[in-house]
Structures are given as structure tokens and as C-alpha cells.
Amino acid sequence: MAPKRKRSPSVEFISWKRVAPFPFNEPGPDDFVIRTQQNTYFHVSSTILSLASPYFRDLISKLRLAEAPLTLEVPESQTSIETILRLTYPIPDPVIMDLDDVTDAYTAALKYKLGLATASLRRMFILPRFIEREPLRVYALSVRFELEEEVNLAAFHACKLSLEQWPDCEELDYISGSQYHALLVHHRRRGTEAVRLLQALSLASSCRCGRNWMDDYKNKAVDFMSKAPASDYVFSAEFIVDFARDLSCIRCSNAALQLTKLQGPFAQLKQDVMSIPFEPTHRELSLSVLQMIPYIERKPYSILIFKLYRHARPILGYLNGRKGAQLATVMLYILPTNTMSSRQIPGRRPPSRTFGRYRSWSSNED
Numbered sequence: 001m002a003p004k005r006k007r008s009p010s011v012e013f014i015s016w017k018r019v020a021p022f023p024f025n026e027p028g029p030d031d032f033v034i035r036t037q038q039n040t041y042f043h044v045s046s047t048i049l050s051l052a053s054p055y056f057r058d059l060i061s062k063l064r065l066a067e068a069p070l071t072l073e074v075p076e077s078q079t080s081i082e083t084i085l086r087l088t089y090p091i092p093d094p095v096i097m098d099l100d101d102v103t104d105a106y107t108a109a110l111k112y113k114l115g116l117a118t119a120s121l122r123r124m125f126i127l128p129r130f131i132e133r134e135p136l137r138v139y140a141l142s143v144r145f146e147l148e149e150e151v152n153l154a155a156f157h158a159c160k161l162s163l164e165q166w167p168d169c170e171e172l173d174y175i176s177g178s179q180y181h182a183l184l185v186h187h188r189r190r191g192t193e194a195v196r197l198l199q200a201l202s203l204a205s206s207c208r209c210g211r212n213w214m215d216d217y218k219n220k221a222v223d224f225m226s227k228a229p230a231s232d233y234v235f236s237a238e239f240i241v242d243f244a245r246d247l248s249c250i251r252c253s254n255a256a257l258q259l260t261k262l263q264g265p266f267a268q269l270k271q272d273v274m275s276i277p278f279e280p281t282h283r284e285l286s287l288s289v290l291q292m293i294p295y296i297e298r299k300p301y302s303i304l305i306f307k308l309y310r311h312a313r314p315i316l317g318y319l320n321g322r323k324g325a326q327l328a329t330v331m332l333y334i335l336p337t338n339t340m341s342s343r344q345i346p347g348r349r350p351p352s353r354t355f356g357r358y359r360s361w362s363s364n365e366d
Contacts, residue, residue, distance in 0.1 A: 020078070024085060032060060033071040034085075040078045044085060046070060052088045055113040080104045087117035099130050103141055110145075125150050131157050140171035143179050155183055155278040159190050159230035186278055191229035194273045195222050198234075201269050213252040217243055217259075225273070235262065235270045 019025055024042040027033075032046035049056035063070050074081060083105040086094045096102050102124045109117040125131065125147070131138045135157035142150035158166070163184070172180060198221055203214050220243055221234040233239050237260045244256040259266055 021082065023089070023091065024082070031070065032056075033069075034081060035071060035073045036078045036081055037075055038078055040081075042081060042085060048089065052116060053113045055111075074108075076108045077104065080108045083121075084109045084112070084114050084117040087120045088114055093120060096124060097129070099125075099134060099137060099141075102130070106145065122147060122150070126153055134167075134169075135161070136166050137169045137171045139183060140169065140175050140180075144171070144174040152278045155186055156230050158183060159187050160228055161231075162227040163187060187229065189279075190276050191226045193276050194225045194229040197269060197272050198222060198225060201265060203265060207249055207252050207255070209249040209252065211249060211252060213247055213249070213256050216247070217256065229276075230274070232270065232274065235259075235266075 020040055020042045024044055027043045028045055030046045032044050032049060034042040034044060036042075046056075046060050050060055051057075059072065060070060079101055083094055083096065083101065086092075087105075087109075096105070102121055106118065106121040106125075109121055125138055125141060131154055135154050139151060139154035139158055141147075142154050198218055201214075201218070206212055221239075224231070224234055224239075240256060240259045244253040247253040247256060262270065
């Protein structure tokens, strides 16, 4: 298990501050006070909060009927509260450089039903500084918050990396092993499909030297695309120039350099590789023991994994966190890649023959 990641300074040292920044530092005529755990007071307009959130509208109405002070103590940090308030007020949006701060603020915005802040923070998950640098974290967060478009985009960026480059992150604690397994299977499927598209490419590449330089290009590109199937590096000028430089024939080298123009079938190939969809969606990611039995029968050496499932309760769909991610990684190399096919909808009853043979193997045993 990876060590706990150090949080951003804005969260770690926020307890040093006691006065909220402008424009939340002075009371107004319709003042409503939000007090954080660090004893920081935010003076906000009850009118703006009532219009922006049904949560605050109902709360303020109840406090006024009870003639109680318009004050709310919250467990969130000052950074999270300031972020969602700035996204609600008619002032410039804050610039957030840490994904942890975005996650905390988004959780708070959902809790207090601040629709405008929620929408703004959702867009921040797919900012290049987050999704390109840490796609696995964004994928786990998108699955956790059920953000389907962000799940698909994060899966695409995760496939730009090889499996060996995927980090062990804390966000995996919030998703199940089957949801992580779906991303692993998609990575493998995307690599297989990308290689198939590349092998099907047909270009005039014969030369007087008797060598087909396109075959050499395909062999070199296949090794890279199978590891990082969503990467466009094999279509870049850097990759093509390096390949052409290694060719011994000048005619072959000049012909290969024409690929840098990205025209015709080669340009279509890049478009097809980049547009391979992410399937299944995150709503189809649970996996039951009974669905796995046919594959275990087909590959007996995986019976050890099945016995582990039997004692761990069924199973991967309910095994959360990094343990589930580790088990999903093992499954990737044991079970066939079509185990998570979209045609096998979770919860579908298996054939009666298989079900009858393993009827006694339930989660209540042992």
C-alpha cells in the first residue's frame, strides 16, 4: 500500500488563519455566518445563499422561524468553504492547482446543493493540469461521483500510459475492484484494437531495394501501441523521423518521412485509434461469482482465485479500495478479456445447469 499522500499547504496549514478574506470578512444587512472547524467566520449574504441552494434556503427559513442566530458550523476546511462561496458569488472564480482541493470543494458543493459551484468544479476535474498528469486519480474520482463523461475522458488519458506507469493512489479506496478491472480490461482491449487497425493499414511502400518500409514501421509502432494504446506518439514527427533515420535505404527513408504530413489513410488511422470508445460504462462494472464460473471451468488454474472469492464474499464488485485494484490486476492475467463484456449485464442469471451445480456456494457459507 502506498504511503498517504501529503496534502496541499492550503489545507494543511489553514488553521493559522482566523479571518475570512474579502468579501466574506465583514457582516452585511442580511448577514449569514458560516463557521469552520478552524474558527474562521465567513459573513455571507443569506439572500444569495437562498437563491443558490435549496439547502441554505430551507435552513435559513427554519432559523428565522425559530428566531435563532443565522449561523452554521461546518466540518469542512476554510479552503473548501471559500472555494464554493467564490464560485457562487458574482466574483472571479478561484484558481485551484491541487486536485485534493477540487475534490474537497466538490464534495462540499454537493452536500450543500450549490448547483453553480458543483458545475464549475466538475469542469475542473478535466482540466489538462489534472487529467493529463493524473488520469488514474481523475478516473477514480469520476467513478466515485458518477460523472460518466469524465469517466470516459479519464479512461482515454489513462490509456496514454502503460500499465507499469499507473500509480497507486488514495482515490482507489473509493471505487470497487470491478470498476478498476473495467479500466484494465479497456486498456488491453484498446491496445488490441489499435494494433489491429495499424496492421490493416495499406500504403504503397515497396522500394527498389526490395524492402517494405511500412512493415518495419508497423513492427516498431505495434510494440509501443500495445503498451500505451491511446498515445499519439507513433503518429508524431519525432517517432517518424527517428524511424526514418534508422532505415538504410535513402528512398525508403524519404518515403517514410511523408507520414509526417498526416494525410490520407494514415490520418484516418490516427483518428480511428484515438476514437476507440470506452466500454463498458461505469454503470456495468459489477461482477458476480456466478458469472465467473464458466471462465474458471475453462481455466482450472484460476480456481485458487475463485476460492479466495468464496471466503471474501462475492466479490470484486464489493471489494473496495486498493485491495480490489490489486485483485483486479491479477484477474486481468487470469480471466479472459471478455469477462466484462457489455453483453454480460451484471445480475443476469447464469444458465440453470451452472447455477445448479454451484447452488450451495453462497456468501452465507464459511
